[in-house]
Amino acid sequence: MEKQRDENETSNETSCDLKPSYTWDEIKAHSTKNEQWIVINNCVYDVTRWLRKHPGGAKILSHFAGQDASDAWAAFHIDHDYCNKFLTPLFKGTLAKDEQEEKEMNRDFRELRKKVKEMGLMKANPWFFLGYLVHVILLDVAAFCTLWYFGTGWIPWLTTVALLTVSQIQTGWMQHDYGHHSVLPTAWLNRVGHWLTIGVIKGASAHWWNFRHSQHHAKPNCLRMDPDISVGYLFLMGDHLPVQLGRKKKGYMPYQQQHNYFWLLGPPVLLPIYFHLEVIYFIIKRRAWVDFAWMLCFYVRFFYMYSRLLGAWGAFTLYMLERFIESHWFLFVTQSNHVPMEIDKDHQHDWPIAQTISTCNIAGSPFNDWFTGHLNYQVEHQ
Numbered sequence: 001m002e003k004q005r006d007e008n009e010t011s012n013e014t015s016c017d018l019k020p021s022y023t024w025d026e027i028k029a030h031s032t033k034n035e036q037w038i039v040i041n042n043c044v045y046d047v048t049r050w051l052r053k054h055p056g057g058a059k060i061l062s063h064f065a066g067q068d069a070s071d072a073w074a075a076f077h078i079d080h081d082y083c084n085k086f087l088t089p090l091f092k093g094t095l096a097k098d099e100q101e102e103k104e105m106n107r108d109f110r111e112l113r114k115k116v117k118e119m120g121l122m123k124a125n126p127w128f129f130l131g132y133l134v135h136v137i138l139l140d141v142a143a144f145c146t147l148w149y150f151g152t153g154w155i156p157w158l159t160t161v162a163l164l165t166v167s168q169i170q171t172g173w174m175q176h177d178y179g180h181h182s183v184l185p186t187a188w189l190n191r192v193g194h195w196l197t198i199g200v201i202k203g204a205s206a207h208w209w210n211f212r213h214s215q216h217h218a219k220p221n222c223l224r225m226d227p228d229i230s231v232g233y234l235f236l237m238g239d240h241l242p243v244q245l246g247r248k249k250k251g252y253m254p255y256q257q258q259h260n261y262f263w264l265l266g267p268p269v270l271l272p273i274y275f276h277l278e279v280i281y282f283i284i285k286r287r288a289w290v291d292f293a294w295m296l297c298f299y300v301r302f303f304y305m306y307s308r309l310l311g312a313w314g315a316f317t318l319y320m321l322e323r324f325i326e327s328h329w330f331l332f333v334t335q336s337n338h339v340p341m342e343i344d345k346d347h348q349h350d351w352p353i354a355q356t357i358s359t360c361n362i363a364g365s366p367f368n369d370w371f372t373g374h375l376n377y378q379v380e381h382q
Helices: 001-015 025-026 048-053 058-062 070-076 080-090 106-118 126-148 154-179 187-201 204-216 243-245 255-265 267-286 289-336 352-354 366-371
Strands: 036-041 045-046 091-095
Touching: 001 025, 025 091, 036 048, 036 070, 048 058, 048 070, 048 080, 058 106, 070 106, 070 352, 080 091, 080 352, 106 352, 126 154, 126 187, 126 289, 154 204, 154 289, 187 255, 187 289, 204 289, 255 267, 267 289
Parallel strands: none
Antiparallel strands: 036 045, 045 091
């Protein structure tokens, strides 16, 4: 993979010599709503017409308008040779020679990334993920069998809720790895795995998740760029931004008072209500009917199975209670490795700095690794 990247950089540099060169001031001038340029490996690309065609969504490209997106491009794409074919028609010119300075930190980071790949540390263990899938399915089967065998009394009912919650949250961690294309050898196979895990087993949209999560990794903890720090227009994470915007009456809520209503509208609402509404809105707006079909498999299976034992409303109550508990678990994990760090406007930091000042690790242990889906190693994950 690194060899492909080196070849791509060489081919880019060769073609760049045949085009005009631009200074950073000229490039930053093309970071408006109507025209957007980015820089990848010292080459300038006009991505304006590519925004709506970009598989990762338009916003993630817009977040890097007028900036160097080299390390982000390398991090988000598996097959660089394939992706380079889409860059060629967008090629505009080269970054001016006297402005092609590579900072020592960035150079060290790229060397580290190269060494990590050469050591094989980025290769997934297929047996681990097979075991992960099996344990999720067994928990799901055990949940239904508990009600089917022991009846619908409150003890079997609560046991089923607990088993379903663990199965669903662990599926959420598993789909995360497929969504990052880090499990199987090709992007296509990872997409299929992602559809199966997040769609059939969990009942959500793969494209919706990618749209949100790609922005999160591109600009973590950056206001109006990372959707995870502004939850449903109800909350704004961080120490000073909520107070600043709340006092200026900017946004949708009195953010300076959110500590008084977070417990009521945060974890209880995120998964059971907000994410459901956002997924439906996303599918209709983007016409993601393939995702809808995958999701439908989950809901048909779930309500067919449990309505036979509990009735329609009983199955719905079971489902919503599971999502209610899962929401608390999910929010605890996903925010504990980001919220303690810097949350601010985008200061256009270099990639290594932007990724490390916005994230932190949680002590590793067999339980913590399982409980967090290995997201306790968030620095390495970023």
